[in-house]
């Protein structure tokens with residue numbers, strides 16, 4: 001199997017290393033990659049967010065599988081173009097990637113699928129924002145509706161700061177999602193989906209705020225570890241049944257099946273598990289830790305997902321040791 005991995009980060013490097021351990025993978029290519037990746041496999045200097053360039057490279061390499069790492073190429077329709085050109089692609093269509101691309105869309109799908117999540121309002125002006133903030137009370141949670149690389153969310157006790165963030169989003173022509181605060185630790189669970197069937201990976205925890213003692217603003221993630229020995233027994237199965245399966249089923253019913261990683265960002269609250277957000281891809285930096293422990297060949301797994309051939313009974317093989325990474 002000849003694989004092409006799109007994306008420039010540590011996550012893509014971790015995916016590539018896992019492919020190199022798969023005996024059925026004969027060749028791995030990266031685009032655009034980075035200096036570290038270039039020490040392991042050939043890198044190709046293209047704009048991986050451009051559907052035409054990505055498709056041309058996949059053709060030139062005669063790739064058997066294309067894996068898309070980050071959200072930007074997904075939302076730009078790179079997987080649609082590759083699929084149309086006849087490639088096996090691991091990564092959702094632009095329409096399905098809206099689960100990550102629009103927080104308002106994700107809330108809508110969760111409501112339709114009865115997935116447990118924070119109560120929320122979409123606000124498009126200051127009056128609506130104020131009403132929503134007052135309904136939920138402090139701590140306030142205000143989210144830019146569009147893609148913001150983990151930096152569009154403000155969680156604060158300060159009502160003025162919450163309103164200022166909402167106003168900045170309105171000024172940029174956007175809307176915000178304002179929601180109730182979820183207490184309790186966060187968990188990242190990656191669920192492989194072939195559009196119909198789902199297979200969860202080992203849960204991880206990632207730490208979002210920069211600076212010691214969580215004193216800085218949110219980031220995309222400052223570090224991660226896995227597994228999580230403190231999770232209640234049956235947690236992963238509960239998330240599969242209450243979150244992943246209904247969401248994947250709903251996306252298929254809508255005519256936009258989700259093929260790729262459904263990244264469930266969860267809060268383990270005093271009232272049970274709640275979805276904080278969905279992403280449409282592997283998480284960074286969680287993937288570096290999670291894939292370090294995966295012994296099941298990744299190429300075969302992702303190719304099966306790309307072809308709609310995941311079988312839910314598959315037992316994945318994990319190194320029992322803990323993996324940690326720091327950004």
Ligand code: AMP
Pocket residue numbers: 118141143150153155179180181182183186208218265276277
């Ligand atoms: P998101 O982009 O939606 O994942 O939000 C980024 C981060 O903001 C999350 O990882 C949480 O740490 C925090 N956050 C988001 N929504 C909530 C919420 N409803 N309650 C508490 N914290 C939240």
Ligand code: GLY
Pocket residue numbers: 150206220221279282283284285286
């Ligand atoms: N580490 C969180 C994310 O990838 O969005």
